Amino acid sequence: xxxxxxxxxxxxxxxxxxxxxxxxxxxxxxxxxxxxxxxxxxxxxxxxxxxxxxxxxxxxxxxxxxxxxxxxxxxxxxxxxxxxxxxxxxxxxxxxxxxxxxxxxx
Numbered sequence: 001x002x003x004x005x006x007x008x009x010x011x012x013x014x015x016x017x018x019x020x021x022x023x024x025x026x027x028x029x030x031x032x033x034x035x036x037x038x039x040x041x042x043x044x045x046x047x048x049x050x051x052x053x054x055x056x057x058x059x060x061x062x063x064x065x066x067x068x069x070x071x072x073x074x075x076x077x078x079x080x081x082x083x084x085x086x087x088x089x090x091x092x093x094x095x096x097x098x099x100x101x102x103x104x105x106x
Contacts, residue, residue, distance in 0.1 A: 001045060002085050006078050007052035010068045052082075 008014040062076040098104055 001048060003045065003052055003082070004048040006082060006085075007055050008048070010073060011066050011075070011078050012055050013066070013068070 004016060008016050056075065056079070059075050062079070063074055065072050065074050
């Protein structure tokens with residue numbers, strides 16, 4: 001999940017395992033939504049968010065940087081990127097919801 005990847009892997013250089021089996025670097029897991037457990041997914045996401053908040057709280061400045069692979073990222077960049085990610089994917093979810101229930105928001 002992108003929350004965990006950006007804060008734990010990129011920002012804090014942690015080595016974390018994939019939540020769901022079958023994913024290797026550069027590939028996506030085949031995911032069967034019919035067998036998915038929403039509670040498990042939300043628990044994993046909430047845990048990642050709590051860890052992200054702790055890492056941000058430990059930082060001394062938004063201009064603090066980290067080196068990952070061949071790039072340097074500031075905390076400001078990571079936070080802004082996460083806002084973009086959530087905005088993009090929440091928009092996708094809203095479009096799907098509109099197709100299912102036919103309602104549009106204001």
